[in-house]
Amino acid sequence: KNQVEQSPQSLxxxxxxxCTLQCNYTxxxxxxxxxxxxxxxxxxxxxxxxxxxxxxxxxGRYTATLDADTKQSSLHIxxxxxxxxxxxxxxxxxxxxxxxxTFGRGTSLIVHP
Amino acid sequence: NAGxxxxxxxxxxxxxxxxxxxxxxxxxxxxxxxxxxxxxMGLRLxxxxxxxxxxxxxxxxxxxxxxxxxxxxFLLGLESAAPSQxxxxxxxxxxxxxxxxxxxxxxxxxx
Numbered sequence: 543k544n545q546v547e548q549s550p551q552s553l554x555x556x557x558x559x560x561c562t563l564q565c566n567y568t569x570x571x572x573x574x575x576x577x578x579x580x581x582x583x584x585x586x587x588x589x590x591x592x593x594x595x596x597x598x599x600x601x602g603r604y605t606a607t608l609d610a611d612t613k614q615s616s617l618h619i620x621x622x623x624x625x626x627x628x629x630x631x632x633x634x635x636x637x638x639x640x641x642x643x644t645f646g647r648g649t650s651l652i653v654h655p
Numbered sequence: 656n657a658g659x660x661x662x663x664x665x666x667x668x669x670x671x672x673x674x675x676x677x678x679x680x681x682x683x684x685x686x687x688x689x690x691x692x693x694x695x696m697g698l699r700l701x702x703x704x705x706x707x708x709x710x711x712x713x714x715x716x717x718x719x720x721x722x723x724x725x726x727x728x729f730l731l732g733l734e735s736a737a738p739s740q741x742x743x744x745x746x747x748x749x750x751x752x753x754x755x756x757x758x759x760x761x762x763x764x765x766x
Contacts, residue, residue, distance in 0.1 A: 574753060585659075585745055585757030586698075631698070635753050641686055641705055642713070643755070647697035 544569040546634050548646035556654055559622055563649045565615040565632035573637035577606055577617050580629040580648070589617070589630075619651075627653045657681050661746050661758035668736045668765045676731040676761050678746030684756070686749035687729040688713075689721060691742040692760075698745065704729055736765045 546567045555561050567575065574593045578586035590601045592608040592615060599606050603626075605618045619626055632646040659680045668674055678687065685706050690698040700713030704723040718740060720732045733740060743762050747755045 576754065578755075583760070585747075585759050586755070587757070588754050591752075591754070633755070641703065641749075642700065643753070645698045647695070 544634070544636065544644040546632055546644050546646035548630075548632050548649050550649060551647070552650040552652070554652045554654060555622055557622060557624060561619050561622060561651065563617045563619075563630050563632075563651070565617070565634075565646055567613050567615070567632070567634045567644070567646075569634040569636050569644050571637045572610065572613075573635045573640075575608060575615050576633045576635075576643075577604075577615075578631040578633060580631060582628070586629075586631055622653045624653050624655060627651060659746055659748055659756050659758040661744075661761050663761060664759065665762050666764070668733075668763065670737060670765060672736050673732070673734050674736065674763075675733075676744055676746075676763075678729045678731070678758060679727055680729075680746075680748040680756070681727065682748060682750065682756065683726070684748035684750060685726070687723065688747045688749070688755070689719075689729065689731045690745045690747065691715065692745060693742050701731065701744075733763075736763075738765045741765045 549564045576591045577589045580586040590606045603620045608615045629648040631648040633643045635643040688703040689701040702721040707726040710721045722730045746758045
């Protein structure tokens with residue numbers, strides 16, 4: 543069964559600090575992995591996509607990594623801001639005509655001033 | 656550029672009542688999905704559609720029905736609402752690259 547596990551479940555940091563969120567998956571055959579950001583009361587929005595051949599990708603202060611051998615991804619947030627407070631969801635898609643991506647349960651990040 | 660629009664945004668029902676949630680997308684996407692989100696459970700797939708006139712069951716389909724009569728619209732129906740269906744419902748459509756575009760959610764409370 544395809545699964546995506548995220549850790550930690552929740553995280554509290556001070557504004558300006560860095561943090562790293564983890565995602566482990568068992569989706570096969572692997573196609574791509576996306577990180578979504580979900581602000582409170584809003585729908586998730588895609589932050590970045592990682593394919594099999596990519597191991598690092600940045601989007602502003604967000605940097606995603608992928609290790610396809612160990613089936614792990616991380617999302618690193620640099621110099622956190624209050625607006626980074628949100629839930630971050632890891633979503634993995636399989637290849638071969640699958641229409642259903644597999645979702646992690648998300649990491650809830652709170653940034654305190 | 657509206658993207659994915661869900662209506663209504665909020666609804667309160669009594670047990671046994673019926674209702675329909677409407678999802679509309681203006682991006683000409685073939686694939687559309689309905690999810691529910693509950694605290695600590697993440698997003699769970701209710702039903703999905705791979706094109707006009709097609710629907711399929713997801714992970715938690717019981718108590719829900721769907722229809723995709725037009726490509727741009729995906730309707731989620733509750734025939735006889737139960738308190739266990741109190742949740743936030745999200746509709747999404749999928750681009751050719753696989754990116755999901757979500758609506759803003761519909762918060763349903765069943766008393």
